[in-house]
Amino acid sequence: MRTQVVIIGGGPAGLLLGQLLQRQGIDTVLLERHSREYVLARIRAGVLEAGLVDLLHQAGVGERMQRNGLRHEEIYLAHSNRGFRIDFRQLCDSAVMVYGQTELTLDLYQARDAMNATMLHQVDQVEIHGADTDKPRVSFIHDGREQNFECDFIAGCDGFHGVSRNSVPADQRTLFERVYPLGWLGVLSRTPPVSDELIYASHARGFALCSMRSPGLSRYYIQVALEDSVQQWPDEAFWRELKRRIPHDAAESIVSGDSIEKSIAPLRSFVAEPMRWGRLFLCGDAAHIVPPTGAKGLNLAASDVYYLWRALSQYYEDGDEQDIDNYSAMALSRVWKAERFSWSMTNLLHRFPEQSQFDLRMQQAQLDYLESSRAAQTALAENYLGLPY
Ligand code: APR
Ligand code: PHB
Numbered sequence: 001m002r003t004q005v006v007i008i009g010g011g012p013a014g015l016l017l018g019q020l021l022q023r024q025g026i027d028t029v030l031l032e033r034h035s036r037e038y039v040l041a042r043i044r045a046g047v048l049e050a051g052l053v054d055l056l057h058q059a060g061v062g063e064r065m066q067r068n069g070l071r072h073e074e075i076y077l078a079h080s081n082r083g084f085r086i087d088f089r090q091l092c093d094s095a096v097m098v099y100g101q102t103e104l105t106l107d108l109y110q111a112r113d114a115m116n117a118t119m120l121h122q123v124d125q126v127e128i129h130g131a132d133t134d135k136p137r138v139s140f141i142h143d144g145r146e147q148n149f150e151c152d153f154i155a156g157c158d159g160f161h162g163v164s165r166n167s168v169p170a171d172q173r174t175l176f177e178r179v180y181p182l183g184w185l186g187v188l189s190r191t192p193p194v195s196d197e198l199i200y201a202s203h204a205r206g207f208a209l210c211s212m213r214s215p216g217l218s219r220y221y222i223q224v225a226l227e228d229s230v231q232q233w234p235d236e237a238f239w240r241e242l243k244r245r246i247p248h249d250a251a252e253s254i255v256s257g258d259s260i261e262k263s264i265a266p267l268r269s270f271v272a273e274p275m276r277w278g279r280l281f282l283c284g285d286a287a288h289i290v291p292p293t294g295a296k297g298l299n300l301a302a303s304d305v306y307y308l309w310r311a312l313s314q315y316y317e318d319g320d321e322q323d324i325d326n327y328s329a330m331a332l333s334r335v336w337k338a339e340r341f342s343w344s345m346t347n348l349l350h351r352f353p354e355q356s357q358f359d360l361r362m363q364q365a366q367l368d369y370l371e372s373s374r375a376a377q378t379a380l381a382e383n384y385l386g387l388p389y
Helices: 012-023 036-041 050-058 063-068 088-092 101-114 235-245 248-253 297-318 322-349 357-372 374-385
Strands: 005-008 028-031 070-072 074-079 082-087 096-098 118-120 124-129 137-142 145-150 153-156 174-189 198-202 208-214 217-224 259-273 280-282
Touching: 005 012, 012 028, 012 050, 012 101, 012 297, 036 101, 050 063, 050 096, 050 297, 063 101, 074 088, 074 357, 082 088, 082 357, 082 374, 088 374, 096 208, 174 235, 198 322, 208 235, 217 235, 235 248, 235 259, 259 322, 297 322, 322 357, 322 374, 357 374
Parallel strands: 005 028, 005 153, 028 118, 074 198, 153 280
Antiparallel strands: 070 096, 074 082, 124 137, 137 145, 174 217, 174 259, 198 208, 208 217
16 A cells, blocks of 8 residues: 555644645545553643644634633742742733643544545554665554555654664664653643643752633642552552642642542653655654653644654655755754753753752852842743643
């Protein structure tokens, strides 16, 4: 079978790329290892940069986000139970959109269905062949039968644990990694959010984050030891610890409840270079991971997709390969800036096992500087809002 672009991975990167290319009249086939229900059941973050909001509108999937999403013009940075606001409107005249990645993925699935574009779930043994030739091919097992798609290009949107990145010969790629000695214990609860804005809290007992999905659905995180298990954190222990780390007034007014989802995510910074090998292009978590402290994971996947969509559209329009040749450099330039921002937010707001008194003073001085300097707040705001594509 033949198509123009085979997309491996039905997460937000693969679905958004498929949507943009199909609308351009470029034929795509999307291969996903799990079932649709499994993909949609994954709880992920939900802070969208203005650039992603625009891209979703360009892709024709922005309507429900615009209706149900929450526009946020500030975040609250707390330390030692007090804090200050980073006012995006005042500093950068912009805002982010709080809209769950699960909702976004659902919108993209429905849009792909509406276009009747090919999407195969529960595919197995996906293998990439001839990515370094002008006749690439992807083989896989579906419904118990071996199948193959010949294509012009392959988009590896299969996440950190996918096959695409590992299809690039080891001597052709360089991996960069920082693993943090801590995790985030996240809880989703059918309770009203404790505040209208996200609260990022630094505390001697560790980091905490108050976020939300909707006026009736809240998402909270606390920093825990990497080796901790969810069993060690019954709901009441979670709420008790969260209240200790957030500002007093928030702790007094927070509404606790049963967790409807609870999981621990490790914190890692990871980049694979290059993001292109022959006719194979890596997008999203397949090429890079950021710690969630900067809310950049989904947004970086989107900017990769934006660059690849533009490059492939140019190629199919007039055969021009310039953007295709520049894809990796363009995507990596934005990736490394977001990696730096996420790494700096992680170092600023968490407590580390080996931290010295001097390190603690550095964190404190950075927070004091941030609180007192408009320039420092503007730098944080423009990175949080998203650097231009
Ligand atoms: N074959 C087919 N599909 C695969 C394979 C494979 N061998 N391996 C993985 N996949 C699928 C996964 O099941 C998943 O649905 O690829 C998809 C990758 O999706 P994500 O992991 O969500 O990655 P991405 O689309 O790049 O989105 C990045 O997701 O994890 C968050 O924080 C991250 O917000 C960021 C966003
Ligand atoms: C979330 O809502 O899950 C969330 C928000 C901001 C972050 C990370 C996660 O930085």
